Amino acid sequence: MIVVGELINASRKKIGQAIMDKDAEYIRSVARSQYEAGADYIDVNAGIFVEEEADYIKWLVEVVQQEVDAPCSIDSPSPAAIEAALTMHRGTPMINSISLEKERYETLMPIVAGTDFKVVALCMSDEGMPETVDDRLEIADKLVNGLLRNNVDIDNIYVDPLVQPISTNKDFGTGFLNSVEQIIKRFEGVHTMCGLSNISFGLPNRQFLNQLFAVMAISKGLDGLIINPLDRRMMANMIAAEALAGRDQYCANYLQGFRQGLFDI
Amino acid sequence: MIEQGVVESAGQCLIKGSKEEAVSLARQVIDGGADPVELMNLAFIPAINEVGDRFGRGQLFLPELITAADAMKAVTDVVNEVLSATTTVRSNKGTILIATVKGDVHDIGKCIVTSLLQANGFRVHDIGRDIDTEKIVEQAVQHDVDIIGTSALLTTTMPRQKELEELLKAKGLREKFKTMVGGAPVTPRWAQRIGADAYAEDAQDGVRKAEQLLAIAVS
Structure with missing residues (x-):
């Protein structure tokens, strides 16, 4: 299981403000707390700034990696921003994300081709957002095969089947879950990951729904999550769910988590 | 003249998101001789605004807002149909x-x-x-x-x-x-x-x- 800490995102007000104020101290503290809570990658996003995005995301990478010894998930659809971030990045980054949208696909593919980067492949195309399992599989097929042709190892591909809100269509949850199952069956060795918060958009008690949905997705084989790692119940659920889903040999992670007090919530 | 009971019922229909009840209420009131424009202005528009306010305050949620808006649209269609038949021009804010x-x-x-x-x-x-x-x-x-x-x-x-x-x-x-x-x-x-x-x-x-x-x- 790979955990990407999602908190350093400029669309969150405090982060956006900290970026404008060049408040490195605050960014560092958010990076540190996510890292200590178990994030494998620290997501950095400066998307709301549009014109200054490349400069700001580069600065975020620098500040985050001064504080923690973890790779970043470079969260942008813009090749200019990703390239700027890469000039500063140490280690092997995650690129979040490529999609089948023509412009995004064509401009990002050369950046990831032949690299060891982890690549999130988002199931979205110029035809819009996929609604059914078949829509998602069709996009995933083109993305995965495109990445393989460009010498990206299957073990570095994380397909994101795209979570959509159940508040607008009751079948969006099962559509996602069944897609995870089908994608890992069809492309042996590929990973799946997602952000969760869309699932509960427009509903109360969002955190509770997000936590449960993570467990349901893990049971289908999902092995990457873009989440708030400071959500202790989410992290505990995730470790327990992996053990219950048969992906924790000798329950070693579960027991380690127990000894670290992760289940004392 | 729209009775207070109708105003309340309109609100309840929208909050429940019941398209059928909203449409049948609208038809019933219009058949009873009420002015369709008044029905909108005094009952249904305040009702949908109430739904919007409650959504904004976190008391109603997206699926409820969607069904309410859907019911409202059905009522608006009924009213427009009546109005176009009677050739009264409906007020248009813009x-x-x-x-x-x-x-x-x-x-x-x-x-x-x-x-x-x-x-x-x-x-x-x-x-x-x-x-x-x-x-x-x-x-x-x-x-x-x-x-x-x-x-x-x-x-x-x-x-x-x-x-x-x-x-x-x-x-x-x-x-x-x-x-x-x-x-x-x-x-x-x-x-x-x-x-x-x-x-x-x-x-x-x-x-x-x-x-x-x-x-x-x-x-």
């Missing part, structure tokens, strides 16, 4: 063109905005999602709208809202329309920076801002 910008396929929020604007007496041309800036301007001219509202849900598509401002200026049309922007990554700062006339936080705010832009006294 005409608004709504679109999600080019490259952006999100439309949940935009459709909610459209429903609430219609429910509040605006004439709305929702021309869809992933719409070219040129086409937005073209359609705005063609429908002779008062306001152009654009939605952008991605940081990558926000620049299209700026492009719209520039295209309007280049064509000498900027003074002809008011512009309103919205969408998750859009901020008041962005609106101000690109020179849009208003920023709307959500659908209810969109109605408020549209009324302000057209200087309509809010009841």
Whole structure:
């Protein structure tokens, strides 16, 4: 299981403000707390700034990696921003994300081709957002095969089947879950990951729904999550769910988590 | 004259999201001789505003807002049908063109905005999602709208809202329309920076801002 800490995102007000104020101290503290809570990658996003995005995301990478010894998930659809971030990045980054949208696909593919980067492949195309399992599989097929042709190892591909809100269509949850199952069956060795918060958009008690949905997705084989790692119940659920889903040999992670007090919530 | 009981029932139908009950109530009241315009102004419009307010306060949730807006649309259709038969002209607060910008396929929020604007007496041309800036301007001219509202849900598509401002200026049309922007990554700062006339936080705010832009006294 790979955990990407999602908190350093400029669309969150405090982060956006900290970026404008060049408040490195605050960014560092958010990076540190996510890292200590178990994030494998620290997501950095400066998307709301549009014109200054490349400069700001580069600065975020620098500040985050001064504080923690973890790779970043470079969260942008813009090749200019990703390239700027890469000039500063140490280690092997995650690129979040490529999609089948023509412009995004064509401009990002050369950046990831032949690299060891982890690549999130988002199931979205110029035809819009996929609604059914078949829509998602069709996009995933083109993305995965495109990445393989460009010498990206299957073990570095994380397909994101795209979570959509159940508040607008009751079948969006099962559509996602069944897609995870089908994608890992069809492309042996590929990973799946997602952000969760869309699932509960427009509903109360969002955190509770997000936590449960993570467990349901893990049971289908999902092995990457873009989440708030400071959500202790989410992290505990995730470790327990992996053990219950048969992906924790000798329950070693579960027991380690127990000894670290992760289940004392 | 609309009885207080009808006002309350209208509210309950919308809050429950019951399209059938809302339509049957509307038909019943109109068949009973009430003025359809009054029925809208005194019962259903305050009711949908109440739904919008409660949604804004976190007491009602998105599926409830969607079903309420759906019920409201059905009632509006009934009323319009009666009105077109009796040739009374329905009050129109103003005409608004709504679109999600080019490259952006999100439309949940935009459709909610459209429903609430219609429910509040605006004439709305929702021309869809992933719409070219040129086409937005073209359609705005063609429908002779008062306001152009654009939605952008991605940081990558926000620049299209700026492009719209520039295209309007280049064509000498900027003074002809008011512009309103919205969408998750859009901020008041962005609106101000690109020179849009208003920023709307959500659908209810969109109605408020549209009324302000057209200087309509809010009841």
